[in-house]
Amino acid sequence: MDGDSSTTDTTQLGITGEYMTGGTYVLQTQDDDGDESFNDHEDGNGSKDHFREQDIYLPIANVARIMKNAIPQTGKIAKDAKECVQECVSEFISFITSEPLKLYLQKFREAMKGEKGITPVTVSEGLGEELTDDSFTFSVLKGLHNELMLCYFELTAGQLPAGLITADGQQQNVMVYTTSYQQIPGVQQIQFS
Amino acid sequence: MSAKNMEKVEQATNRKNISLPMSRVRLIMKSSPDVSCINQDALFLTTKATELFVQHLALSSYKNGSGKETNTLSYSDLANAAEESETFQFLTDILPKKILAREYLKSLEEMEKDADNL
Numbered sequence: 001m002d003g004d005s006s007t008t009d010t011t012q013l014g015i016t017g018e019y020m021t022g023g024t025y026v027l028q029t030q031d032d033d034g035d036e037s038f039n040d041h042e043d044g045n046g047s048k049d050h051f052r053e054q055d056i057y058l059p060i061a062n063v064a065r066i067m068k069n070a071i072p073q074t075g076k077i078a079k080d081a082k083e084c085v086q087e088c089v090s091e092f093i094s095f096i097t098s099e100p101l102k103l104y105l106q107k108f109r110e111a112m113k114g115e116k117g118i119t120p121v122t123v124s125e126g127l128g129e130e131l132t133d134d135s136f137t138f139s140v141l142k143g144l145h146n147e148l149m150l151c152y153f154e155l156t157a158g159q160l161p162a163g164l165i166t167a168d169g170q171q172q173n174v175m176v177y178t179t180s181y182q183q184i185p186g187v188q189q190i191q192f193s
Numbered sequence: 194m195s196a197k198n199m200e201k202v203e204q205a206t207n208r209k210n211i212s213l214p215m216s217r218v219r220l221i222m223k224s225s226p227d228v229s230c231i232n233q234d235a236l237f238l239t240t241k242a243t244e245l246f247v248q249h250l251a252l253s254s255y256k257n258g259s260g261k262e263t264n265t266l267s268y269s270d271l272a273n274a275a276e277e278s279e280t281f282q283f284l285t286d287i288l289p290k291k292i293l294a295r296e297y298l299k300s301l302e303e304m305e306k307d308a309d310n311l
Contacts (some may be wrong), residue, residue, distance in 0.1 A: 058217050063247060065212060066244055066247040067251040068211075077251075081271055088284050092243060094221065
């Protein structure tokens with residue numbers, strides 16, 4: 001992710017300043033231009049063609065609603081806080097759409113293969129050294145295990161073709177999550193029946 | 194994906210009460226390098242995890258921050274959470290703490306003054 005563009009965006013939020021000594025800063029203007037042009041997301045049409053790739057966010061209304069339901073009833077949320085969480089969300093999605101997710105899915109499917117009694121999967125190996133067993137991502141994935149199982153069963157109830165997770169060879173670095181039986185040359189395939 | 198399969202997926206996801214648009218989540222996932230196609234399982238898992246992430250971030254920041262006095266979740270609460278909590282470390286780049294320009298220049302001056310005095 002390009003950290004610079006996000007930093008630039010936050011300087012446009014124009015709120016009252018916070019002070020600190022040491023550490024990293026972002027300079028902010030005194031003006032409150034109140035113009036958040038990167039944040040209208042209600043429509044899904046071509047008007048967003050001018051957005052850079054790193055500016056893709058989830059709709060702020062949805063994000064704000066989730067936040068509001070999470071904090072105590074009487075709490076309020078600053079507008080710039082909502083916008084920032086919106087950016088954090090995109091960062092989070094990019095963060096887990098890599099090794100952690102791939103490894104989790106692979107292990108999950110292996111567990112699914114042994115039909116009788118789904119055994120819980122452990123993904124601590126895949127989450128990197130900096131994330132401990134208590135890390136949020138890990139507990140989230142663990143917590144989602146049951147829900148995903150149910151969802152998976154519903155998907156396969158109509159005997160859909162089983163999903164493939166393909167791992168690349170050494171030449172190309174392409175990760176494919178697919179539900180088709182495509183034969184991709186030069187790619188090692190793990191098949192589930 | 195056929196219409197019938199899509200219907201099944203939608204049924205399943207509706208039952209799970211997802212409040213984030215999966216199509217948008219897929220877009221963001223695709224912006225990652227090395228990802229070409231995304232399985233429905235992966236997409237659902239990510240969307241759900243994202244929801245929980247928002248809840249967790251909001252609540253942690255609110256609790257640790259100025260919620261007691263102002264009852265409002267502010268940007269600085271988020272920035273503090275990113276810095277202090279291990280699980281939110283990956284957000285420190287996009288949640289820097291803010292400083293007014295004149296304060297920064299002032300502290301710069303003071304640093305230069307200290308350097309001169311040495």
